[in-house]
Amino acid sequence: MRHTLSVHVENKSGVLMRITSLFVRRGFNIESLAVGPTERPDVSRVTMRIDCSQHSLEQIEKQMHKLVNVLRVSELGPGEAIERELLLVKVTAPPDRRAELMSLGDVFHARVIDLGPDALIFEVVGTPEELESFEELVRPHGIKELVRTGRIGLGRASAKPDAGRRLALIR
Amino acid sequence: MKMLGADAILRSLEAEGVDIVFGIPGGAILPTYDAFARGTTVRHVLARHEQGAGHMAQGYARASGRVGVALATSGPGATNLVTPIADAWMDSTPLVCLTGQVRSSLIGTDAFQECDITGITIPIVKHSWLVQDVDEIAAVMKAAFHIARTGRCGPVLVDIPRDVQEAELDFSYPDEVDLPGWRPPRRGHPRQIREAARWVAEAERPVLYVGGGTINADACGELKDLAESGRLPVITTLMGKGAFPETHELFAGWPGMHGPKWSNWAMNKADLLVACGARFDDRVTGKLAGFAPGASVVHLDIDAAEIGKLRNADVPVVGPLKQVLRDLGSELRRLHEGDTARRYDGWVDQIFEWRDEFPLRYSTDGELVKPQAVMESLQAATADRDNVIWTTGVGQHQMWAMQYLLCDEPRRFVTSGGLGTMGYGVPAAVGAKAAQPDATVVCVDGDGCFQMTGSELATSVMEDLPIIVAIINNGYLGMVHQWQNLFYDDRLSQVHLTHAVPDYAKLAEAYGALGIMVDERSQVDDAIDQALNAGRTTVIDFRVDPREQCYPMIPAGAAALELIEFEEGAETEGVRAL
Incomplete structure (x- = not known):
């Protein structure tokens, strides 16, 4: 199942690699990835599209939360975003x-x-x-x-x- | 205060209360070693291999509860730390690794001894930093220690280019960390804890399934109160060994692949598992679908990502276990209101009937020294000592150590659980001795493991950190031998190391340690006595029966109740380990 994740991160080097390594480790392909600035200069937003099971997604979301530079993880659900x-x-x-x-x-x-x-x-x-x-x-x-x-x-x-x-x- | 980056690193360590670091110098970390020469209150223990330094820092951390610190140079020095970092990641050991890096101007140019260690370690650290500006040092060091020991403990890495160590800064150590994205849970939710208590109170056959997280959380006292007030049986994992006194009347053994049959029965026939800082590791569960099939799960953990990772939790509680277990205990006491506290007695009695029915057994046939008998002798010889710390390598000897060496307190059994790192034992023992100088530190090692990191005997001798190494020398990579024996029709492939090469007693002597060779049963106790009283680093080479296998065993991928048992021979010793 496909999911879109929106991840607020501190604008620091290496953040993207830390996030993507969680997917790489499980062999998941990231179908689309966009990174850019937000309303706050010190915060960037990563939007990613992934095809994985709900259970895997929840695991990855929780693992992402543990990353020191990750401020917030949310899923952009269809209809809500x-x-x-x-x-x-x-x-x-x-x-x-x-x-x-x-x-x-x-x-x-x-x-x-x-x-x-x-x-x-x-x-x-x-x-x-x-x-x-x-x-x-x-x-x-x-x-x-x-x-x-x-x-x-x-x-x-x-x-x-x-x-x-x-x-x-x-x- | 004006100083160099290298001095700022040491002042930061001092500010963190670090008394000892383990490391090896090299080109890119030279300025920091020069700062050591200028003076510091931090003791430096010179290892012989960076892997050894890393495991020493781990042994120090596990024996003390403080953050372990390892120091290495760039390139190969840093990559040699990768195994300890991965080990600390799997076993949640608080570890700060400081590595030198080539000069900033050379990074990315394939310079001599350059490697991208922050990149290499990304999947196995809680966080890492490449310090690019000397002014960042204090804040990074503060954050590194904070992250290593808060939330779920684990390793962090700080990579510091040589020119940053050499640059000048105005140093002041911060009081606070500035980490907006690091918010470990502070408190378990009261509603969830009440719910957990209700499930425990309503269970018929509950078991407390206790992992290393309980020790990391310093929650063993709260665990004991909870177990005693509810009269709940306690099973501890390999990493949780010692979290609950193993001579306690409610102690119900160890689960998993080489746990006793009665412990696995207790775990798998329970109707409620209360997982306390445990993570349903495959070595505990066997085939997940067949694990504790009738049990509901209350899962208590500091790490939300462990909840539901492998086994669904009926009642999840995320928070620091010290508070969670304390509140769960008082909630349970309230529910029980004193008089119903004995309702599980039938269940507890059942477990101990199984214990008497299915003790650990081994053959006493033949003349050769039996490894299990060595464990029993070690246990007997140290039973009256207050402060004994065991470390192990990985393999058969480790499992026998788990089965036969009893720990009544936490931080007395230091082993590599998750990563299964052969060679962990000797350096971990050196680190444990550094943390607890008054302790008797005994490394129970295999001959295969010893050959991986035995060179740290030099560190033990030269740094005056005396340890006892009991090599269970069966001349084989024993656990691999066992698998080939059981699952590959006894086709032995590349597992024979030989008893005699090297001659471990002579090797010990060459390192300036005491070496004792034991190949007869009558020599075992004397050798252990001699080692315990030698007051210096001692290696005992126990040449044991190479055909002895570690039972019981749940084959990988099998359900826990499908365990392989020891088949009784003519002469057997039935040992009630507890």
């Missing part, structure tokens, strides 16, 4: 196909951020699922290069104040 990702894709676009591609892009609110004689680059922001749909639609046109940032997410503003399931630690 907003998830977004950014995609850049360079598509083959000879002049006669440009119009078709660009109208396709409009449907996904994709922006053309670079245009060459026979290719263009789209920038798309959306849910990971939307990006996958877009990718499939442009694929017949010829994808030259593609890169995605990995998903990031926040608990919904409309949900209870601390949205996202916090690990229930009995203390």
Whole structure:
């Protein structure tokens, strides 16, 4: 089963390696990983997508809590959180196909951020699922290069104040 | 106060109350050793191998309850500490390892004796630091000691580049740590503790399953109160050995692969296990699905990650065991209100009937010295001494030591449980002696184990830390031999070491220790007496029967009740170990 974890960490060297080593040890692949700054300069947020059992996930969450530089671990549950990702894709676009591609892009609110004689680059922001749909639609046109940032997410503003399931630690 | 980074390291150790460190110098840690030469109250014990230094620090920590400190240089010095770090991680031993690192400008360039020791040790430390600025030293040292000994104890590593040791700083040791992400549980939840007490009160056949966490938590007094007030039988794991007096009327032995049959029966026929700082290790449970099938579980631990890791807990309590066990005891007394406290007597009596029915047994056939008989002699010869600390290596001798050597107090049995590190015994004994100079420290070792770290005899002799090493010399890697015998149709493969090479008594003499060789039954007691009275490091080479196997045994992967028992021969000794 797939899970999205959001981990608040102190912005210090080695933190990412300590976190990922918990997955590596168990042979789990991290499907997507995004790390970046937050509203606090000393805190970064790691968002990761993992395919593992609920029991393994709970174990890893608890192990993560024990890491000295980890401040908070929460799971971004479907429905409780907003998830977004950014995609850049360079598509083959000879002049006669440009119009078709660009109208396709409009449907996904994709922006053309670079245009060459026979290719263009789209920038798309959306849910990971939307990006996958877009990718499939442009694929017949010829994808030259593609890169995605990995998903990031926040608990919904409309949900209870601390949205996202916090690990229930009995203390 | 202005000083060099190297001096700041020593001032930090002094501020932490460290009286002794174990280490070996080398290039990248030279400035710190120069600081030793300038003067400090910290005693330095010079080991012969960094692995030895690490295990000494572990032995010191386990015997004293304080944080052990090991010191090594970069590269190979640091990698030689990896085994002790992994061992301390598995057995939750508080350990601070300080390593020198190559100069900051050389890091990442494959410089001489460079290795990424913080990277290498990530999966086996609670935390580690590569100190990049001399001004960080005091805060890092403060945090290192704090993390090693708070929450679930364990190892930390501080890697300090040579130029950082040589740089100048204005030193002051902080009073507080600044660790926003380090919040070990401070208190077990009262509701959970009340719930746990209710489950215990309602159980018919409860067992306290006690692990090393109880000793680390300094909660053995609270455990005893709990057991006595509820009249609950107590089983201690290898790491928990000594947490409860082994001559106590409620003591019910040791569980697992080489635990007595009656202890395993008690554990597996219980209807409630109260796990106290124990982690359902596979050497205790055997096949997990078949372990204590009828038992509910109350799990008390400082580490939330242990709850439900292997066995579901019906009532989890996360918190420091000293408080949790104390509150559980008083809650249980309240529930029992004095008069129902004897309700488990039938169960306790049943366990002790099993004990009388299934004692530990071994063959007394033939002329050769039996390893179990050596253990009995060691136990008898030391029974009237107040302060005896046993250390062991790993293997058959370790299991016999568990079965036959009785500990009435915690921190008297120092062994490598989780990692199973052969060679742990001799250096751990040196460290234990450093922690408890008045104790009689006896390392029960195997011949295979001794050959891994026996060079630390030199440390024992030269540092005036006298120990007794009782080598149970069967000429084999005994436990591997046993597995090949039982599970590989006795096809022995690469396990024969020979009794005589090296000649351990001569080797001991070469190290300046006393060496005694014993190959007849009549010599055993005299040799032990001689060693106990020698007042200096002594090695006894007990040449024992190589075909003697350690029973009972639960084969790996089998359920605990499927244990293999000793088959009685013509002449057998039935030993009621307790």
